[in-house]
Amino acid sequence: MKILVLNAGSSSIKYQVFGMDEQQVLAGGLIDRIGEAGGEMASHHEALEQIIQRLQAAGIAGIDAIGHRVVHGGEHFKQPALIDAAVVDTIRAMIPLAPLHNPANLEGIEVAQRLFPGIPQVAVFDTAFHQTMPPVAFRYALPVELYQQHKVRRYGFHGTSHQYVAQQAAAYLQRDLADLNLITLHLGNGCSAAAIAGGKSIDTSMGMTPLEGLVMGTRCGDIDPALHFYLHRETGLSADDVESLFNKKSGLKGLCGVGDMREVQALADSGDTDAQLAEAMFAYRVKKYVGAYIAVLGRIDAVVFTGGIGEHSARIRAQVCANLQVFGVHPDLDRNTAHTAGILEFQQEAATLKLLVIPTNEELEIARSTARELLRRS
CATH class of the missing domain: 3.30.420.40 (ATPase, nucleotide binding domain)
Known part of the structure; x- marks a missing residue:
C-alpha cells in the first residue's frame, strides 16, 4: 500500500x-x-x-x-x-x-x-490523541455554559508526535504501552508536554489553542490572563494586536530577538544576557511541567524528549533534568551528549527511570493512522 x-x-x-x-x-x-x-x-x-x-x-x-x-x-x-x-x-x-x-x-x-x-x-x-484527557484536566474554571455552548476547554496539540514517540518508547523498552507511564516533551518552534498513562494522554500543556503552556519560539506560553486587559488599557493595543503579540512576537523571540534555539544559544555563549535568560526560562518552564506531570502520573517509567530542540540540544535536556533527583531523574551527562541516528538513552546506569531521546515522525504516524482507519472500515 x-x-x-x-x-x-x-x-x-x-x-x-x-x-x-x-x-x-x-x-x-x-x-x-x-x-x-x-x-x-x-x-x-x-x-x-x-x-x-x-x-x-x-x-x-x-x-x-x-x-x-x-x-x-x-x-x-x-x-x-x-x-x-x-x-x-x-x-x-x-x-x-x-x-x-x-x-x-x-x-x-x-x-x-x-x-x-x-x-x-x-x-x-492533532487534537485527537488528547481526547482521552479527563474533565479535571481539560476543563477551565469558567462558567459552565461557556463549555456547554461554545466548547471552551483545553484540547492539546502535537498529538501525532506524542502518540508516535510513546509507541516508539514502548517498542524500544520492550514493554506493553498499556503498562507504561510516560512524560513526552515535544520541543521545537512549537512546544508541548504530555502525561501519558497506559498509552492514553491524561494531560498536556497546550490548551484551547497552541498558545498555552511552554515557552516557544514566538509564543509566550502560560501568562496571567489579565495581561490582555492591562495591555489594552495601558498601551491601546486591540484584541488582534494582543493576539499577534502573544503568538508571533513573544517566546524566545520576544525575550532576546531570535526565535530559533540554536541562535539563542549562540547569543548566550557570546555573553548576551537576554539570550541567557531566554534559554534558562525555556528549560525552567519545561522542568515545571515535568514535575507537575510526575505528580499527576504518580509512577513514571520514562521521560521522552523529541522535536528539533528535544532531539538536538543536549544542554537543554541537561537543564531540564537538573535537580530532579528526588523524582528519580538521574541523567548521565556524557551519554546525553552522544550522537546517534536512532534512540538515545541517557540516564545513569543504576537509574530505573529512563531518559530517552526519540526522533519524532509525525508524517509516518499519519500514514499509520490512515492505514489503521482504512483497515478498521474494511
Whole structure:
C-alpha cells in the first residue's frame, strides 16, 4: 500500500509518500510561498498538480490512500476519520477554534478530493490523541455554559508526535504501552508536554489553542490572563494586536530577538544576557511541567524528549533534568551528549527511570493512522 501524506498550510504543502509494507519514505518534499508574490504556485490546486508531476517523474504511481494532517478536531474526532461530506462540514465548523490552521487544512483536503477522485482520504487530527484527557484536566474554571455552548476547554496539540514517540518508547523498552507511564516533551518552534498513562494522554500543556503552556519560539506560553486587559488599557493595543503579540512576537523571540534555539544559544555563549535568560526560562518552564506531570502520573517509567530542540540540544535536556533527583531523574551527562541516528538513552546506569531521546515522525504516524482507519472500515 502506498499512502500520500499531506500537510497543507496557508502558503505551503509538505508531502511524503510511504510504502507501508516497509514503512519507508518513497518520495517527499515541500512547496511553499503558495499564492505569494514571487512564489512558484498561485494556488493549492496548482501546488498539488505539481506534486502529482513530481511523483510521476519519480516513478511513483498507484497511490492507494491519502492522509491529511488537520490541526483541530474539537470534541468531534477522537480518532482519524475517513473523509466524507459530513467530516468536511465538521472540520469547517471547527474553524473558529483554529482560524490560522483549519482553513488551510480544509483547502488541502478539498483540492486533493478533486485531483484524486475515488481514492480514500483520511483526516488525522492533532487534537485527537488528547481526547482521552479527563474533565479535571481539560476543563477551565469558567462558567459552565461557556463549555456547554461554545466548547471552551483545553484540547492539546502535537498529538501525532506524542502518540508516535510513546509507541516508539514502548517498542524500544520492550514493554506493553498499556503498562507504561510516560512524560513526552515535544520541543521545537512549537512546544508541548504530555502525561501519558497506559498509552492514553491524561494531560498536556497546550490548551484551547497552541498558545498555552511552554515557552516557544514566538509564543509566550502560560501568562496571567489579565495581561490582555492591562495591555489594552495601558498601551491601546486591540484584541488582534494582543493576539499577534502573544503568538508571533513573544517566546524566545520576544525575550532576546531570535526565535530559533540554536541562535539563542549562540547569543548566550557570546555573553548576551537576554539570550541567557531566554534559554534558562525555556528549560525552567519545561522542568515545571515535568514535575507537575510526575505528580499527576504518580509512577513514571520514562521521560521522552523529541522535536528539533528535544532531539538536538543536549544542554537543554541537561537543564531540564537538573535537580530532579528526588523524582528519580538521574541523567548521565556524557551519554546525553552522544550522537546517534536512532534512540538515545541517557540516564545513569543504576537509574530505573529512563531518559530517552526519540526522533519524532509525525508524517509516518499519519500514514499509520490512515492505514489503521482504512483497515478498521474494511
